Amino acid sequence: MSETRLMEGSEVFADAMVRAGCRFFAGYPMTPFTEVLEHMATALPPVGGVCINAESELEAVGMVWGAAATGTRAATGSTGQGLSLMQESIAEASLAGIGFVVLNMARGQGDYFQATRGGGHGDYRTPVLAPSGPSEVSELMAEAFELADRWRNPVVVLGDYYMAHTWVDMDVTDSPPDPPDCPDWALDGTSGGTGAAKLVSPLGTTKQRDGVGYDLAAHYADRARRRAEMEAGIAPRAELTDTDDAEVVVVAYSTMARYAHAAVTELRREGLAVGLVRPVTLWPFPGDAVREASRGAHTIVVYENNAGQMIDDVRLSVLGATPVVGHNGFATDSSAFGIAPDVTVENLTSALREVLATPREGRADGDRPHAGDQRTADRHGAGSGEDLT
Amino acid sequence: MNVRIRGTVRIDTEACKGCELCIEACKPEVLEMTSTSTNTRGYRYPELLPGCTGCRACADVCPDFCFQVYRFDEPRTWSPEEGLR
Amino acid sequence: MTTDHRQGAGETPARIVPSHEVPPDATLVADNTAELIDVGEHHLCPGCGEPIAIRAVMDGLSLLGLAERCIAVFGIGCSTAFSNNLDVEVLQALHGRAPSVATGAARSRPGLAVFTIQGDGDLANEGLQEVLHAAARGENIVCFMLNNGVFGETGGHLTVTTTIGQRTKNTLEGRDAARHGHPMRVAELLAGIDGVGYVARGAVNNAGNVARTKRMVVEAFTAQQQGLGLSFVEILTMCPTGWFVPTTEAPAYLEETIAATHRVGVLRSALG
Numbered sequence: 002m003s004e005t006r007l008m009e010g011s012e013v014f015a016d017a018m019v020r021a022g023c024r025f026f027a028g029y030p031m032t033p034f035t036e037v038l039e040h041m042a043t044a045l046p047p048v049g050g051v052c053i054n055a056e057s058e059l060e061a062v063g064m065v066w067g068a069a070a071t072g073t074r075a076a077t078g079s080t081g082q083g084l085s086l087m088q089e090s091i092a093e094a095s096l097a098g099i100g101f102v103v104l105n106m107a108r109g110q111g112d113y114f115q116a117t118r119g120g121g122h123g124d125y126r127t128p129v130l131a132p133s134g135p136s137e138v139s140e141l142m143a144e145a146f147e148l149a150d151r152w153r154n155p156v157v158v159l160g161d162y163y164m165a166h167t168w169v170d171m172d173v174t175d176s177p178p179d180p181p182d183c184p185d186w187a188l189d190g191t192s193g194g195t196g197a198a199k200l201v202s203p204l205g206t207t208k209q210r211d212g213v214g215y216d217l218a219a220h221y222a223d224r225a226r227r228r229a230e231m232e233a234g235i236a237p238r239a240e241l242t243d244t245d246d247a248e249v250v251v252v253a254y255s256t257m258a259r260y261a262h263a264a265v266t267e268l269r270r271e272g273l274a275v276g277l278v279r280p281v282t283l284w285p286f287p288g289d290a291v292r293e294a295s296r297g298a299h300t301i302v303v304y305e306n307n308a309g310q311m312i313d314d315v316r317l318s319v320l321g322a323t324p325v326v327g328h329n330g331f332a333t334d335s336s337a338f339g340i341a342p343d344v345t346v347e348n349l350t351s352a353l354r355e356v357l358a359t360p361r362e363g364r365a366d367g368d369r370p371h372a373g374d375q376r377t378a379d380r381h382g383a384g385s386g387e388d389l390t
Numbered sequence: 391m392n393v394r395i396r397g398t399v400r401i402d403t404e405a406c407k408g409c410e411l412c413i414e415a416c417k418p419e420v421l422e423m424t425s426t427s428t429n430t431r432g433y434r435y436p437e438l439l440p441g442c443t444g445c446r447a448c449a450d451v452c453p454d455f456c457f458q459v460y461r462f463d464e465p466r467t468w469s470p471e472e473g474l475r
Numbered sequence: 476m477t478t479d480h481r482q483g484a485g486e487t488p489a490r491i492v493p494s495h496e497v498p499p500d501a502t503l504v505a506d507n508t509a510e511l512i513d514v515g516e517h518h519l520c521p522g523c524g525e526p527i528a529i530r531a532v533m534d535g536l537s538l539l540g541l542a543e544r545c546i547a548v549f550g551i552g553c554s555t556a557f558s559n560n561l562d563v564e565v566l567q568a569l570h571g572r573a574p575s576v577a578t579g580a581a582r583s584r585p586g587l588a589v590f591t592i593q594g595d596g597d598l599a600n601e602g603l604q605e606v607l608h609a610a611a612r613g614e615n616i617v618c619f620m621l622n623n624g625v626f627g628e629t630g631g632h633l634t635v636t637t638t639i640g641q642r643t644k645n646t647l648e649g650r651d652a653a654r655h656g657h658p659m660r661v662a663e664l665l666a667g668i669d670g671v672g673y674v675a676r677g678a679v680n681n682a683g684n685v686a687r688t689k690r691m692v693v694e695a696f697t698a699q700q701q702g703l704g705l706s707f708v709e710i711l712t713m714c715p716t717g718w719f720v721p722t723t724e725a726p727a728y729l730e731e732t733i734a735a736t737h738r739v740g741v742l743r744s745a746l747g
Contacts, residue, residue: 025579025582025583051582053578055575056608057604059572059605060574060575060604060605060608062575063568063569063574063575063576063578063605064575064576064578064579064582065579066568066569066572066575066576066579067548067566067575067576067577067578067579067580067583068582068583069579070579070580071580071583073583090569093569097567188546188580188584189564190544190545190546190564190586190587190588191543191544191564192543192564193511193542193543193544193545193562194510194511194543194562194563195562196562198561198563198564198565199564199565200558200564200565201566201567202566203567203569204555204556204567208513208558208559208560208561208565215556215559397504407520407521408521409521409522409523409715409722409723410522410722410723411522411725411726413723414723414726415681415682433521444504445682446505446682449505450505450527450682451680451681451682451685451726452527453519453521453523453525453527454517454521455512455526455530458503458505459503459505459506460498460501460502460503460504461501461504462498462501463501463502
């Protein structure tokens with residue numbers, strides 16, 4: 002008999018982590034990450050896990066670094082500023098081959114670049130998974146831990162304020178499975194004194210035992226190779242809705258994609274040819290899916306709760322083949338928790354109607370919308386001079 | 391002149407960086423740096439003179455792990471004429 | 476140096492040539508080829524105190540039989556690459572972050588002896604709050620701070636433990652309290668925190684202090700094994716390069732300047 006429970010989104014994140022085998026969690030309170038931390042403090046001890054209310058984000062990610070190096074599935078997270086503080090460790094964990102999950106519980110979507118470009122120093126990337134809502138979190142969280150283990154690299158799961166506070170019915174029938182066995186490379190203390198004691202370090206993978214120290218050039222070359230393998234080894238994914246014959250394709254991720262889905266559904270009911278591409282992986286970005294889905298479209302509209310960030314990746318995907326415009330600029334004040342009153346289905350449908358009605362002639366890609374200007378759908382296109390709201 | 395010798399050291403002269411901490415640490419003052427010889431890395435290194443007590447001070451302060459210290463089971467003597475007996 | 480007693484009348488002193496053979500009638504009393512240290516070349520400067528301090532730590536581990544159930548968390552500094560020469564599991568931390576990294580490792584592997592090795596620049600400048608918080612949490616780890624009062628790896632710059640009057644690359648006339656602030660006594664800070672099991676400060680500038688420091692290491696790991704909370708051992712080490720003094724004068728310089736501010740001794744112990 003299946004058992005369901007009404008859960009807040011943040012609890013869904015916590016439940017998904019425990020089910021994915023996470024047994025160590027450390028974090029520093031910051032909304033909307035705080036609620037996940039609260040739930041982990043309750044959820045981990047009963048399964049033998051550890052949750053630490055760290056004294057800073059620096060220490061939170063340090064603790065996770067230590068736990069993950071022992072082969073324990075571990076996670077941390079924060080939002081905006083807190084994640085900025087963690088970036089040094091996330092960047093270097095990639096060099097050290099230490100995999101863990103980082104929850105980017107963003108406020109708006111102003112942290113797209115922070116999530117997808119890593120935000121730290123050096124030549125590294127982190128896979129980024131973007132569920133559209135709580136019900137997709139469990140599946141993607143399990144995948145995130147698998148990727149972190151498989152590639153020994155930090156993996157970002159992107160949530161947001163809306164998602165953390167959306168209540169959903171979740172199936173809680175099965176109890177969490179046991180975490181997987183500890184990988185061979187992980188530290189367990191037992192290789193000391195054997196002549197081949199293990200090393201986990203961003204500086205190298207083997208002890209040189211000479212006066213040279215670490216062979217950094219060889220290590221960095223190896224990490225660059227592994228990064229390329231990781232990028233090639235992770236299939237970019239996108240969810241497509243009604244894109245086959247779409248004249249206008251919307252690209253949106255996370256919560257914004259849910260608004261976009263509602264808008265596309267409504268416009269389709271009216272017989273208008275719109276479709277939606279929702280990137281599920283933000284790195285690697287599903288550029289092929291965007292390009293294929295927009296092959297027959299005259300315009301791509303990138304719908305974001307920021308001043309326009311993912312639009313860069315969309316433009317790189319189509320390389321000018323299809324005009325790309327942004328519909329964005331809603332919540333550019335990150336301290337406002339990303340809540341934007343004008344993020345509504347109605348706002349998007351009216352903007353899309355305008356784009357659909359705009360003649361194709363005279364369109365040109367490359368007009369980047371101004372930050373804060375949410376009515377940027379081809380401001381220079383012929384006959385589209387009026388206000389779209 | 392007989393010198394009582396209670397211990398001796400093996401010195402890994404190749405590992406030495408010539409810091410001379412052992413010279414300072416040696417209470418019986420029986421370690422002396424080479425004046426002209428160097429190891430293959432170009433450092434002068436210590437040599438043992440008669441009179442070692444096996445006190446281990448050199449080994450304790452050596453940053454380059456050059457010393458192994460031994461104590462003779464029965465003290466021995468050294469003289470210029472007969473050497474170590 | 477007087478040489479009278481060791482040579483014949485006016486003769487060239489006879490040298491007992493270092494032998495690679497073990498004397499048949501002698502017993503080994505001190506083996507600097509410690510079993511957990513792969514001796515040979517290392518990159519640290521002549522006269523550096525850090526290898527001596529780390530050897531004391533390794534000796535303590537061996538003595539307590541912890542080599543096969545420990546994780547060494549290294550910070551970033553001169554001693555970082557020396558971790559290459561150690562036959563214990565090494566987890567490298569970023570600059571300043573070793574105590575939190577050790578916390579994660581120790582909480583995930585509660586049976587192990589998890590310890591950190593950081594310099595004063597790493598522990599007290601970059602990441603001071605980490606060791607203080609770990610102490611207050613009562614993390615069951617051992618934290619070592621190799622204190623030479625300078626950023627050795629960058630070339631001898633001021634740290635928070637640099638003593639008044641000490642010359643560094645950015646206090647060439649000596650640290651002046653009015654201009655450069657006062658030195659922090661880190662062991663004293665730790666000793667005032669509930670949650671610590673053992674706090675001591677040793678030094679490696681002479682054989683007596685090395686022996687004393689080894690005892691502190693053993694006591695610190697003993698406290699850790701007894702679950703008494705965080706153990707902290709600060710070890711004063713020579714940095715003739717960063718102090719701008721000859722290697723042979725560094726031990727006395729440590730005694731007269733560094734140790735005059737940072738006093739050697741056991742500051743707190745919960746051991747029975």
